[in-house]
Amino acid sequence: MIPLKRRKVTLSETVEQPKQTCKFPHVCVFILERKMGSSRRAFLTRLGRSKGFLITDTYSLSVTHVVSENNSGDEVQTWLEHQTARDVSSSEHLLDITWFTESMEARQPVPVEDRHRLKVSTKQNVNVNTIQMKSYACQRRTPLKHHNSHLTDALELLAENAGYSENEGRSVAFRRAASVLKALPHRVQTMDELKCLPCLGDHSQRVIKEILEDGTSREVESMRQSEQFQAMKALTGIFGVGVRTADRWFREGLRCPSDLIRTGQQLNREQQAGVQYYDELNKPVTKHEADLIGHIVKEGVGAVLPGAEIQLMGGFRRGKELGHDVDFLITHPEEGKEEELMPKIISWLEERDLLLYQKTTRNSYLEKKDAPGRPPNNMDRFERCFSIFKLQRHAETTGSDGVKPSDQSEASNWRAVRVDLVVSPYSQFAFATLGWTGSKLFERELRRWAGQEKHMSLSSHALYDSVQVSNRNTQHPLLILYNCTFMLFIHEKHLGLI
Ligand code: CTP
Ligand code: MN
Ligand code: MN
Numbered sequence: 003m004i005p006l007k008r009r010k011v012t013l014s015e016t017v018e019q020p021k022q023t024c025k026f027p028h029v030c031v032f033i034l035e036r037k038m039g040s041s042r043r044a045f046l047t048r049l050g051r052s053k054g055f056l057i058t059d060t061y062s063l064s065v066t067h068v069v070s071e072n073n074s075g076d077e078v079q080t081w082l083e084h085q086t087a088r089d090v091s092s093s094e095h096l097l098d099i100t101w102f103t104e105s106m107e108a109r110q111p112v113p114v115e116d117r118h119r120l121k122v123s124t125k126q127n128v129n130v131n132t133i134q135m136k137s138y139a140c141q142r143r144t145p146l147k148h149h150n151s152h153l154t155d156a157l158e159l160l161a162e163n164a165g166y167s168e169n170e171g172r173s174v175a176f177r178r179a180a181s182v183l184k185a186l187p188h189r190v191q192t193m194d195e196l197k198c199l200p201c202l203g204d205h206s207q208r209v210i211k212e213i214l215e216d217g218t219s220r221e222v223e224s225m226r227q228s229e230q231f232q233a234m235k236a237l238t239g240i241f242g243v244g245v246r247t248a249d250r251w252f253r254e255g256l257r258c259p260s261d262l263i264r265t266g267q268q269l270n271r272e273q274q275a276g277v278q279y280y281d282e283l284n285k286p287v288t289k290h291e292a293d294l295i296g297h298i299v300k301e302g303v304g305a306v307l308p309g310a311e312i313q314l315m316g317g318f319r320r321g322k323e324l325g326h327d328v329d330f331l332i333t334h335p336e337e338g339k340e341e342e343l344m345p346k347i348i349s350w351l352e353e354r355d356l357l358l359y360q361k362t363t364r365n366s367y368l369e370k371k372d373a374p375g376r377p378p379n380n381m382d383r384f385e386r387c388f389s390i391f392k393l394q395r396h397a398e399t400t401g402s403d404g405v406k407p408s409d410q411s412e413a414s415n416w417r418a419v420r421v422d423l424v425v426s427p428y429s430q431f432a433f434a435t436l437g438w439t440g441s442k443l444f445e446r447e448l449r450r451w452a453g454q455e456k457h458m459s460l461s462s463h464a465l466y467d468s469v470q471v472s473n474r475n476t477q478h479p480l481l482i483l484y485n486c487t488f489m490l491f492i493h494e495k496h497l498g499l500i
Contacts, residue, residue, distance in 0.1 A: 025054030029111045031102070032061050034070035036081055042071075046102065053109050061085050067111070071099040075120030083187040085143070096120045135182060137200040138455075139447035142185040146321055149189040153210050154180040156222045160209065163225055166234040168245055177443050179206035190214065233257040239284050241390070241420065242272030275359040275390055279418035283390070286324035287419050295328050295391055295421055298356060299347070303332055306346040310334045315438040316422070327420035328391075331438055333431045341365070343425050344385045351391075358418055360389040365425070367463055382437060382462035387423040392416045430463050437462025 031050060035043045046069075050057045058065060061082065070078050078096050095101075101118035105111050136142050148154070161176035178201040183190065186199075193211055196202055202210070212219040225231050236258045237248035256262060259280045262269065269277065276283065296314055303310045313319070316329030332347075334340045344362050351357045365385040394416050426434035437445060452460040459466045 024056040030065050031057045031067045032065040037072045067095045069102045075122035138451040139181045144184045148184045150183040241276030282418040292318045292328040302350040319439045329422045332425045358390040358392050362387045385425040389421045391419045391421045393419050434462050
């Protein structure tokens with residue numbers, strides 16, 4: 003396979019304005035390119051910045067003044083809502099260019115007057131039924147913070163429960179329904195608003211209706227309280243225990259990890275570690291802890307293979323503050339240098355007593371006859387390590403008052419954290435990045451969309467044109483480059499980062 007252009011792939015490549023150049027920190031301006039064009043926007047941005055204004059390239063929650071030219075208020079509002087999937091009407095000023103030019107003349111932000119403001123029609127819900135919701139989750143922005151968590155939490159609980167009975171189809175259906183509601187720019191008030199939305203099956207609608215009418219769903223609440231749900235949650239919450247094993251134990255009358263110890267169940271090495279560190283592993287990992295582990299892994303990787311690069315993946319790459327583990331992708335710009343890297347990293351970590359458990363799987367991508375086609379079980383074939391780190395509690399991991407958080411290992415000076423390490427060749431790095439960023443539903447939908455709509459087969463290793471089956475083992479280098487860029491673009495769009 004031909005290596006990618008040797009370029010570090012970063013999430014955002016916009017040049018941010020240094021904070022010290024801003025004279026008016028309470029004003030953050032976003033200039034809308036729509037109908038204005040990129041060169042005029044760039045000119046106005048430079049002009050504003052030269053006068054000490056904070057002008058941001060990307061639209062975000064910190065924007066206070068949105069400036070546009072030749073757009074109506076409704077047009078601007080619709081554009082912004084599509085960017086953020088949220089209701090923007092009250093949070094910032096939507097302004098005509100006149101505010102900006104007057105401010106430039108005054109060399110400071112002039113007070114916002116009525117004549118600067120764009121008129122936005124008050125019938126906001128008129129648009130609700132005409133929202134164009136794309137049917138694949140990978141085609142929509144799905145922000146982490148959205149308006150309908152009271153509904154999506156319930157649907158995701160149903161998804162979790164369906165997963166416990168190995169009903170993958172039902173589980174995915176509930177997750178798709180939840181994902182549609184996450185993409186809505188407003189809080190759902192009536193069932194009418196859902197009429198034109200995709201992926202909302204009868205069961206999901208029934209639950210949503212119940213919650214809209216009564217504030218809660220009896221079905222979901224009784225399921226949440228049920229012995230089976232709670233036991234399955236507790237048992238599958240053990241590292242190394244899947245649904246099938248948990249279900250067998252449940253039918254044998256076991257309900258929680260201590261039941262396994264009490265009855266002397268046969269456990270494999272992974273499950274033994276899972277039971278031993280159960281409480282710790284079920285405590286969410288913070289971004290701060292993820293960063294601490296990132297520093298350790300970076301040091302280790304740098305020591306055993308200078309020049310190697312590591313990137314944080316999974317939920318933390320998507321901007322989550324908490325996670326169940328920390329995921330890292332490791333590569334080296336020189337193709338081939340990354341081979342057999344994992345055992346060296348593991349030795350480095352073990353020598354420093356930083357690992358409580360590890361299981362490494364070698365790269366098997368080119369081993370099988372059918373490679374590099376789609377792996378049969380959808381799992382990728384990178385060299386990878388599922389591990390449990392022993393993370394020292396430094397001063398930084400204690401509370402701001404210097405008191406250690408109270409937990410089972412209060413007495414010890416470390417905590418157990420699940421960490422996934424993956425090594426990819428540089429030529430597959432973009433695909434691996436995409437595949438290991440998640441969410442699981444996003445990955446699934448992106449692959450479904452690639453297959454059904456684009457007749458292409460996407461994995462964490464490559465993208466193939468399914469029509470040219472005979473050509474399956476050779477990707478056109480231009481196609482690789484184009485697709486990597488395109489895929490990362492889609493992903494950033496989905497995350498609301500561009
Ligand atoms: N993944 C994978 N193969 C695995 C395990 C995970 O390709 N054997 C991918 C998943 O598709 C997901 C990403 O790795 O995109 C991260 O998985 P995971 O850590 O389980 O989930 P997160 O989204 O990071 O959620 P959390 O914050 O709970 O860890
Ligand atoms: Mn993760
Ligand atoms: Mn993981």
